[in-house]
Amino acid sequence: MLPSPFEFERPSTIADAVRAVGESGDGMFYSGGTELLLAMKMRVIHPDRLVDIKGIVGLDRIALNDANDIEIGARCTHKKIASDPVIREYVPALSSLCANVANVRVRSVGTIGGNLCFGEPHADPPTMLAALDARLVLIGPSGTRVVHADDFIRSELETVREPDELLTVIAFPRPTGPVTYRRFKHGERPSVNVAMAWSLGAGGRTITSARVRVGALGSRPQLLKAVEDALQGISVAEVRPAIEAVLPTALDELEVNEDRHGGADYKRHLAGVLLLRNAEEAIAAGGSA
């Protein structure tokens, strides 16, 4: 089906883009359109104006900054992130994640910012970015604010972003230990995914802290606090029994939607399997660090 008619603007600055959305009745930022146009074709949403951000210089930049944060411009395509040398060196798990989002056509034009802003629960990047403790920079008419990835997605297809706030940059500390990500999927979207990021102490034998997120099960990525607590301060060699001791209870506490991807018990089981496989990979990576 065709989308409803809309105005199309191509601003060259963030300020003009924010103004162009704010001035319209129901305007939206637009880049790859891989999620947005699908919803518009289904007439689920019908913006009266699309504001194309592809002409704004700098929103597709990837860099390691002076504060040792990795910054990813919000309109970087999955393809760009997958092949970027900075991401490949410091967060190869994110590179690999982006190399496997949806299909090659979606990766050509779909952006990481668009993916986050859509708030689709069955998505790859939000889970990993939450595990990486990413901060999202939003610029709106009244200035700039920073939102943690954990707080960004509110519920299914809903985020804390105001319509005229543009997500510009995603930043996270350069990982100081192994980052792992696994998903299980039937079609193109993950049914369950698990991301884990460890900070390792000197020598790489002790976990100083761990962040564990499970995605696609509920309305947004969820924290596995019991697992994080169990991993804190232990040696890499003790990881498996430490996780197994708390895993059943931790999985039971997850919010799980039963849907065509499977029943709740099945999905919890999958989450546990993926988590333990991530741990095996991290142990191998940590041991060699």
Next chain:
Amino acid sequence: MTHVLPISFSLNGQAIAIEVPTHTLLIDLIRDRLGLKGTKRSCDMEVCGACTVLLDGEPISSCTTLAVDVDQREVTTIEGVTPSDGLSRIQKAFVLHGGLQCGFCTPGFIMAVTALLKATPHPTDEQIRHYLHGNLCRCTGYTKIFEAVRSLAVEQVSEDAA
């Protein structure tokens, strides 16, 4: 109210200047206004790959691309990679290996393989499977398509060696 914008782009090497409603999809511009019917619409949601065209050499789903977004860019369709006097070597490989039956998905596959071989002239088996994962075929069971693409990868390796 319909909003119309002028766009200029290259379609299979030919300069096109045309006015399009902003909500026109690329596939409709190509098929219905410019008359190139080789690009197929199937799932209409970026999953099947039948509508694949190349935008500046990259594969995209023309069913979910705005026509206004190709302004000042290069679009290549199946007509653009088909020689006037026959078939390209990719098309010949599909014929030779039986990589098609009904043929509806074939233009999309040919475009995807064109982009794959340009980026990676000698893809491994895994790279072929990964790249073509997003093109669906309901006839062949994929094995024959895979064999066709693999023959091209191998053929290029032996040509380079010679």
